[in-house]
Amino acid sequence: MNYSLFADIILLVHFAIVLFVVGGLLLIVLGNVMSWPWVNTTWFRALHLLAILIVVAESLLGIECPLTTLENWLRIQAGQGVYQGSFIQFWVHQVMFYSAPGWVFATVYAAFAALVVAAWWRWPPRRSGA
Template identity: 55%
Template sequence: MSNLYQIMADLVLFLHLAIVLFVMLGLVVVFVGNAWGWRWVNNPWFRLSHLAAIGVVVAQVWLDVVCPLTTLEMWLRDQTGGAVYSGSFIEHWLHQLLYYEAPAWVFTVAYTVFGLLVLATWWIYPPTRGRR
């Protein structure tokens, strides 16, 4: 059963990384895509899901709520009977990318500024439906 919890924890970690990459790279894709004329980057579903994703992150940091994916992953790792965040090679390096040390206010400012930048793209490059 311990192996199942380890696998599930790794899957949650990969999901967490995928969401982080979507939030970070999504903003880059909006700017680059508009510069290169990619219409799909202004698709309302893409833009709304991107805005919602960073909105959840900003809300969590302002409300001082730990990310549910982090909580779930730590619980799953704890179920293996080992120390939380000790494990596989992949797990170690993904944690190095996702979890870093800084004062809480740094994250609040960074996430808020990033969220405002994502929101600003709605005015700079408004979402569009269909053909231009």
């Protein structure tokens, strides 16, 4: 098995989820300003809200993200250190992971979740075709 390749794939999936959470809110706001109806579909908004609520819950409960855990396990299986490896791993880690106390992340995640909820209230989701 190519554990290193699988670890890179998990890292990219993790990064895509981060982009969905952050970019999703930007799309919701911009989409409503630009009158893009798809940004208010129930499925998109529900997935977006669920994603940030999972991040907040993990942070408040002190749980490491399962994707981080899996990536680290795969890197160990590949004989790599947890923060060493491929070009992809190095740069995506530089963007995604910062060193700060846990309460800082919990506060930032909760504030971001509050913005998502505010967007939900300001521009409520609509059923597809509505």
